Amino acid sequence: MKKSIYISGIFTTNLLLIGCIFKINHWPGAGVALTLSLLFLSFWFLPTALLHHYKRNDHKHKKWLYITAFISFFIMFIAALFKIQHWTGASFLLMIAIPIPFVLFLPVYIYHSAKDKQQSSLYFTAVILGLIFIAVYSGLLNLNVSKNVLDHGVLLIKSNEKTIDYYENNIKSAITAKSSSTSNIDDIISKSDLICSTIHSAKQDLLKFTENSHLSTDFGQHDFFVNNINNMDSRNAVHYILFWKDDATIPKLYEEMVAYKSFLTSLELKDETKKAIQLMYNLEDAELHGERYPWTEREFSSDYLIFALESLSRWEKNVRFTENLIIQELVNKSEDNTIL
DSSP states (O other): OHHHHHHHHHHHHHHHHHHHHHHHTTOTTHHHHHHHHHHHIIIIIHHHHHHHHHHHTTOGGGHHHHHHHHHHHHHHHHHHHHHHTTOTTHHHHHHHHTTHIIIIIHHHHHHHHHHOTTSOHHHHHHHHHHHHHHHHHHHHHHHSOOHHHHHHHHHHHHHHHHHHHHHHHHHHHHHHHSSSOOHHHHHHHHHHHHHHHHHHHHHHHHHHHTTOTTSOSOGGGSOOOGGGOSSTTOOSSHHIIIIISTTOHHHHHHHHHHHHHHHHHTSOOOHHHHHHHHHHTOOSOEEETTEEEOHHHHHTOOOOHHHHHHHHHHHHHHHHHHHHHHHHHHHHHHHHHHHO
16 A cells, blocks of 8 residues: 555656657647646545555544645645646636635644644644745635636637728629729738738747647638647747847838838828828837837737737737728729720
């Protein structure tokens, strides 16, 4: 019995360590290792070790101490597993798991410690510090974004991409219906395609770095589901890929946006169209809570992969919307001139 407990403890600890290393580095297999280790820890090692210690030391008078210890740590391990894996109910379990050791286990432990005069105060201090560490860790774990929020980000991306496809089809229809093009329309298409190409390059860099090379950057035209996305909660890729590396795309994208806005405002358009452009392409620094934030920080403030992809798809949608709006206006104006 004792030998099996030692073996299972070493196995579980190493498997949990491997899962944590894989999770930090966003390597494949992290979820499997963490799930197996925490399930084995909760359903085998924890009850077996507590039962063995209870029988070996003849602590029948401390039965409730072992029961409350098992309940407290079992709920904490399961809550951590749900949160790490972004399963439904994770936040609710953590809300229970954080206070339960202090509400359930600690009073029973203090009661038995006060009765046991031979027990060293060092044990009591170690238990208190251990509980505080677990509570702080669980609280920090709860600060991590929930699966529902990440799923909502995926839905926003799919909505943006479907809208992009709609605008692209409208543009093709407008150009096809018109017998001849104009230099302004050709320039708008060319400059819009340039920005969208930069956005797709940024998407591709993010997907490649987070082991999502199997996904196309045309999310709207291909299957883009939660189950197909690896490391959707990745937080160590966004700022490095988009801002810090030598060929980062966001500084380039910002320069292209500024040039694009300047070109659009130079065209002879309706006043309401120009106002819409000014509102949509607010690229200047903005003051928030007494501090000034540039466009890049406002639009890419989150370091989560899903929200970075959502920001990129949203701006591609804005570009295609503007392109569609102006081309429709120029085509209608050209047709009116032809009739006259």
